[in-house]
Amino acid sequence: NEGYTLSERTVKKALEEIIPNCDKRVVVATFSSNIHRIQQIAEVAAASGRKLLINGRSMVSNIDIARKLGYLKIAEEQLIDLRDMRNLPPKEVLIITTGSQGEPLSALMRMALGDHKQIELEQGDTVILSSKFIPGNEKAISDLINNLYRRGAEVFYEKTSEIHVSGHASREELK
Numbered sequence: 001n002e003g004y005t006l007s008e009r010t011v012k013k014a015l016e017e018i019i020p021n022c023d024k025r026v027v028v029a030t031f032s033s034n035i036h037r038i039q040q041i042a043e044v045a046a047a048s049g050r051k052l053l054i055n056g057r058s059m060v061s062n063i064d065i066a067r068k069l070g071y072l073k074i075a076e077e078q079l080i081d082l083r084d085m086r087n088l089p090p091k092e093v094l095i096i097t098t099g100s101q102g103e104p105l106s107a108l109m110r111m112a113l114g115d116h117k118q119i120e121l122e123q124g125d126t127v128i129l130s131s132k133f134i135p136g137n138e139k140a141i142s143d144l145i146n147n148l149y150r151r152g153a154e155v156f157y158e159k160t161s162e163i164h165v166s167g168h169a170s171r172e173e174l175k
Contacts, residue, residue, distance in 0.1 A: 004172050006165040008036060011130065015044040018156060022126040024090040026050065027153075029100035029108045030130040032058040034167070035066045037130060038096060042074045045094040051080040055119065056098030056107040063096075082118045095119065100131035102140030112147035123152030132158060132166065 019026055026045075030037050045052055052074065054060050066072040085093050099106025108127070110116040121127075127148050133141050141157075148155045 001166070001170045002172075003170050005168065005170045008040065008165060010165055011037065012040045012044065014156075015040060015128070015130075016047075018126070018128065019044050019050070019094070020048045022091070022154075024122060024124040024126065025093045025095065026126045026128065027095045027097060027108070027111070027121070028128045028130055029097050031100065032056065032062040032098055035062070035071050038063060038066070039072055039074075041094070041096055041130070042072070042078065046075075046078055048094075050092055050094040051084065051088060052078050053080050053082065053085050053093060053095045054097075055095055059096060059098045059107075085119075090122070090125070099144070100129045100141075101134055101137045102142075102144035104140075109144055109147075112144050112151060114151070121148070121151040121153050124154070125152070126154045126156070129155070129157040 015028075028041050030041070032038075042052060054063050063072060063074070067074060080088070080093075085095075097107045097111075099108025099110075102109060107116065107119075111119055111121050114120065129141070129145070145155050145157065
């Protein structure tokens with residue numbers, strides 16, 4: 001790509017603009033391996049008075065390992081499970097999940113289709129896809145976004161806001 005890659009700080013600013021202004025639950029889908037992004041999401045959630053529900057097998061596993069190794073700083077009292085989520089006002093919940101690429105069996109796709117066993121999206125929930133549209137996945141991601149809108153969710157993704165930056169250097173940085 002031409003130019004310079006934007007800083008991760010750009011993503012945090014976008015999250016700080018979006019999340020505090022959401023009246024219902026927020027669902028953020030990102031790659032479970034992007035530990036720095038997960039840390040930023042957790043920090044913005046805490047600053048917004050939201051508890052974290054971690055969803056998706058790889059997300060749960062990676063966050064657990066990163067916390068044990070000290071790469072993620074998330075207070076135990078910020079984490080909730082599904083039972084806790086049902087007892088909290090929607091404005092106090094943020095779900096970090098897998099499925100930003102529209103994978104058919106992912107947690108987010110199951111939510112978008114109404115097939116998730118424990119989490120049902122509601123009118124007014126906000127979904128943030130904090131990832132790039134990987135070439136070849138465009139149709140699956142477009143279908144995911146359409147299904148999220150059909151459920152009444154507000155959706156933010158790379159083409160509508162700066163909620164993702166590449167982890168790869170651009171041309172000027174490579175020079």
